[in-house]
Amino acid sequence: MRKFEEKAGQLYGQQKIRGFCHLYIGQEAVVAGTVSATRPTDTFITSYRDHAHALAKGVSANACMAELYGKITGCSKGKGGSMHFFSKEHGMMGGHGIVGGQIPLGAGIAFAEKYLGTDNVNICFMGDGAVRQGALNETFNMAMLWKLPVVFICENNGYAMGTSVQRTTNMIDNLSKSV
Numbered sequence: 675m676r677k678f679e680e681k682a683g684q685l686y687g688q689q690k691i692r693g694f695c696h697l698y699i700g701q702e703a704v705v706a707g708t709v710s711a712t713r714p715t716d717t718f719i720t721s722y723r724d725h726a727h728a729l730a731k732g733v734s735a736n737a738c739m740a741e742l743y744g745k746i747t748g749c750s751k752g753k754g755g756s757m758h759f760f761s762k763e764h765g766m767m768g769g770h771g772i773v774g775g776q777i778p779l780g781a782g783i784a785f786a787e788k789y790l791g792t793d794n795v796n797i798c799f800m801g802d803g804a805v806r807q808g809a810l811n812e813t814f815n816m817a818m819l820w821k822l823p824v825v826f827i828c829e830n831n832g833y834a835m836g837t838s839v840q841r842t843t844n845m846i847d848n849l850s851k852s853v
């Protein structure tokens with residue numbers, strides 16, 4: 675994951691990769707720990723900072739790099755780019771650019787798993803910035819009410835992009851305790 679991100683950063687600097695390119699350097703342990711504690715049939719869904727999640731689910735580095743280059747051989751056929759890595763086959767359910775957009779989708783995937791009678795779990799990653807998205811409250815309530823097989827993981831890196839947690843929330847303690 676680190677090697678991929680370092681290379682992606684270098685290529686982005688050289689303008690070989692177009693559009694956005696959000697790196698995961700420093701956060702790899704979250705995904706590494708999660709993938710070792712879950713099964714291949716469990717699914718991942720996350721925000722736009724998604725390269726490591728796809729790699730961890732087994733999407734090849736070639737398919738990920740091709741996606742950054744916008745090539746047809748990319749994991750989203752070159753149509754998604756950095757923020758939209760998908761591979762249903764590997765249980766990688768995206769790559770989402772709307773902050774918090776993946777939260778109800780993760781619960782929806784979990785609902786489907788329960789409805790279909792599998793014992794698969796959806797792992798729904800989000801940044802600290804997404805915790806202040808309204809969809810989170812509604813989703814948490816439904817997930818608990820229906821006992822959905824979904825695990826929400828908040829990747830609190832202290833910043834919602836460039837804005838510090840201190841400037842965007844009144845309850846810093848609550849951020850880690852409630853998620």
Ligand SMILES: Cc1ncc(C[n+]2csc(CCOP(=O)(O)OP(=O)(O)O)c2C)c(N)n1
Binds near residue numbers: 834835
């Ligand atoms: C609904 C919505 N509002 C605003 C934005 C603009 N935006 C892009 S990234 C970002 C901050 C997200 O921070 P966080 O979830 O902590 O993710 P991080 O970049 O720290 O991984 C914002 C507000 C967006 N993409 N979607």
Ligand SMILES: [Mg+2]
Binds near residue numbers: 833834
């Ligand atoms: Mg953040």
